Amino acid sequence: MTAIRVEDIIKPENLVYKKSSVLTDVPMHYCYGCSHGVVHKIIAEVIEEMGIQGEVVGIAPVGCSVMAYYYLDIDWMQAAHGRAPAVATGYKRVNPKKYVFAYQGDGDLAAIGTAETMHAVNRGENIVMIFINNAIYGMTGGQMAPTTMVGQVTSTSPYGRDIDLNGYPLKITELIAQLPGAAYVTRQSVHTPGNVRKTKKAIRKAFENSAKNIGTSFIEVVSTCNSGWKIDPVASNKWMEENMFPFYPLGDLKDSTRDDANTYMVQKLKK
Amino acid sequence: MGDIRLMKGNEVIAEAAIRCGCDAYFGYPITPQSEVMETLMARAPWEETGMVVLQAESEVASINMVFGGASAGKKVMTSSSSPGISLMAEGISYIAGAELPALIVNVQRGGPGLGTIQPSQADYFQATKGGGHGDYHLLVLAPNSVQEMNDFVDLGFELAFKYLNPVMILTDGVIGQMMEKVELSDFKPRLTDDEVEQRSGHWAATGKKSTRKQHIITSLEMISERQEKFNQKLQAKYARMREEEVRYEEISCDDAEYIIVAYGVSSRISQKAVVLLREKGIKAGLFRPITLFPFPNKRINELAGHAKGFLSVEMSAGQMVEDVLLSVNGQTKVEHFGRMGGMIATPIEVVTALESKLIGG
Numbered sequence: 001m002t003a004i005r006v007e008d009i010i011k012p013e014n015l016v017y018k019k020s021s022v023l024t025d026v027p028m029h030y031c032y033g034c035s036h037g038v039v040h041k042i043i044a045e046v047i048e049e050m051g052i053q054g055e056v057v058g059i060a061p062v063g064c065s066v067m068a069y070y071y072l073d074i075d076w077m078q079a080a081h082g083r084a085p086a087v088a089t090g091y092k093r094v095n096p097k098k099y100v101f102a103y104q105g106d107g108d109l110a111a112i113g114t115a116e117t118m119h120a121v122n123r124g125e126n127i128v129m130i131f132i133n134n135a136i137y138g139m140t141g142g143q144m145a146p147t148t149m150v151g152q153v154t155s156t157s158p159y160g161r162d163i164d165l166n167g168y169p170l171k172i173t174e175l176i177a178q179l180p181g182a183a184y185v186t187r188q189s190v191h192t193p194g195n196v197r198k199t200k201k202a203i204r205k206a207f208e209n210s211a212k213n214i215g216t217s218f219i220e221v222v223s224t225c226n227s228g229w230k231i232d233p234v235a236s237n238k239w240m241e242e243n244m245f246p247f248y249p250l251g252d253l254k255d256s257t258r259d260d261a262n263t264y265m266v267q268k269l270k271k
Numbered sequence: 272m273g274d275i276r277l278m279k280g281n282e283v284i285a286e287a288a289i290r291c292g293c294d295a296y297f298g299y300p301i302t303p304q305s306e307v308m309e310t311l312m313a314r315a316p317w318e319e320t321g322m323v324v325l326q327a328e329s330e331v332a333s334i335n336m337v338f339g340g341a342s343a344g345k346k347v348m349t350s351s352s353s354p355g356i357s358l359m360a361e362g363i364s365y366i367a368g369a370e371l372p373a374l375i376v377n378v379q380r381g382g383p384g385l386g387t388i389q390p391s392q393a394d395y396f397q398a399t400k401g402g403g404h405g406d407y408h409l410l411v412l413a414p415n416s417v418q419e420m421n422d423f424v425d426l427g428f429e430l431a432f433k434y435l436n437p438v439m440i441l442t443d444g445v446i447g448q449m450m451e452k453v454e455l456s457d458f459k460p461r462l463t464d465d466e467v468e469q470r471s472g473h474w475a476a477t478g479k480k481s482t483r484k485q486h487i488i489t490s491l492e493m494i495s496e497r498q499e500k501f502n503q504k505l506q507a508k509y510a511r512m513r514e515e516e517v518r519y520e521e522i523s524c525d526d527a528e529y530i531i532v533a534y535g536v537s538s539r540i541s542q543k544a545v546v547l548l549r550e551k552g553i554k555a556g557l558f559r560p561i562t563l564f565p566f567p568n569k570r571i572n573e574l575a576g577h578a579k580g581f582l583s584v585e586m587s588a589g590q591m592v593e594d595v596l597l598s599v600n601g602q603t604k605v606e607h608f609g610r611m612g613g614m615i616a617t618p619i620e621v622v623t624a625l626e627s628k629l630i631g632g
Contacts, residue, residue, distance in 0.1 A: 074479050075487070087338050089332075090341075094294050094343050
């Protein structure tokens with residue numbers, strides 16, 4: 001019996017998975033267990049599969065993903081804290097044929113940038129907005145976010161988020177879904193292979209929506225930050241399932257691509 | 272003869288933007304400059320040249336829309352007035368840090384705070400010394416007529432693209448609101464995507480081609496050694512502006528013993544004051560900086576050699592006077608005269624101030 005050689009195994013017909021060509025070789029700076037890397041990978045795969053590498057621009061936020069541009073081999077802009085939707089608007093308005101996506105965390109999108117977020121969606125900008133909600137400020141060292149859970153301990157809520165002091169966690173995605181300019185609003189996660197597949201499907205749909213001019217596509221990814229939460233990655237997934245999913249339930253909140261859709265943007269196009 | 276009209280300064284900014292092939296205007300209403308966006312919206316240039324005009328939700332958003340449009344290598348602009356420019360300071364700093372071309376118009380009103388809607392020149396420091404955080408400068412043009420409001424839009428874009436730096440037209444509520452005769456510029460078409468690629472394809476985010484590396488428009492550099500190198504590069508750029516872009520006007524300065532330094536509407540008032548002073552036998556002249564950054568230090572320093580004194584006339588508590596003092600560098604006397612809070616000096620007040628502060632009563 002002859003030994004099986006490596007060359008016999010690595011053949012195109014046996015290839016079931018490979019790194020996306022849109023991902024660079026730069027090692028990601030994200031912590032082990034962080035959701036950012038998975039979402040980056042999904043976006044890269046969608047861009048590759050749609051063949052739009054030369055037609056897409058990303059807007060990186062301020063936060064852990066500020067250097068997202070090192071990892072996806074596309075043109076990027078890096079916006080001021082919270083301003084990614086305004087930067088995306090400015091870019092898209094002068095380049096309406098390009099695919100434009102803004103990538104933001106919870107502090108960026110739902111605290112300092114709330115106005116830019118709401119108004120970009122309300123105008124129905126034909127952009128993709130990807131919202132990583134890990135209920136904490138990761139880059140600055142684990143401070144309370146607008147989406148931090150009631151009772152959750154952070155470095156600026158050391159005794160747990162107190163609603164009398166800080167108010168409730170903000171369900172900005174539910175607010176976004178109310179806006180006529182929103183075409184597609186969904187909440188996903190990337191903590192299991194099944195959820196990764198669902199998120200990829202959602203991101204693909206969002207990019208496809210861009211070409212249809214039907215308004216903003218908004219994807220929240222409920223995410224983990226084990227460094228900020230100060231628990232290990234496996235425990236983080238469990239904590240997210242038990243504490244975040246009941247408050248931030250997964251699934252579509254709005255879908256204008258359905259036949260019965262009757263949003264402002266769809267009506268406008270039908271006219 | 273060209274297209275001659277009687278127009279408001281603010282309206283002319285809008286008209287000049289359309290005519291110079293501007294790709295987009297993003298703005299937010301604020302007195303005394305709202306006519307810029309109102310004129311643009313009424314003209315509907317998207318039907319004529321394809322220019323985008325968008326009313327943003329705030330000045331914060333509008334300057335960041337400018338960041339986005341400029342990142343694409345397009346000719347984009349905004350306008351506002353003092354409090355709105357303060358809100359834009361963050362975005363302007365990012366635009367300077369990302370080395371993007373953009374045009375920003377500040378039709379100044381009195382401050383601090385909400386202040387007054389009446390004209391002022393109290394944003395000189397903010398405009399010329401940076402205004403936002405970090406070591407940066409805008410290239411600052413100061414029109415003193417409706418004609419220059421027209422001329423400086425095209426010039427502003429030209430300089431913004433030459434230096435990949437934000438350019439500010441620093442004007443005031445008088446120049447913005449007053450009507451004057453203006454010869455409008457000829458129409459220039461907007462650049463096509465191919466032309467944009469030709470002009471800015473080496474840096475702009477126009478979509479990554481397989482033939483080139485990705486373009487990243489950012490002001491972030493985590494490695495201090497590199498950030499310092501970048502700062503040095505910016506400073507070299509500003510040094511080049513100081514060498515190549517200084518603009519000024521001199522009126523009766525050749526034999527002048529007393530020189531008034533004034534920009535914008537103050538220069539118009541001071542021009543009359545010079546006439547009145549000359550009628551009284553006082554050899555006065557007017558030096559008008561047209562670029563406030565780069566400031567005409569060298570020329571003022573030369574003039575200081577044979578002048579008995581300088582009077583900086585500004586609608587502020589005395590801001591440009593500091594640059595005049597630095598330029599004169601102790602050679603002769605430098606004084607300031609200004610009104611504040613929306614008050615406008617008369618030529619006679621300027622004459623009296625010059626006599627009392629420089630000649631002595």
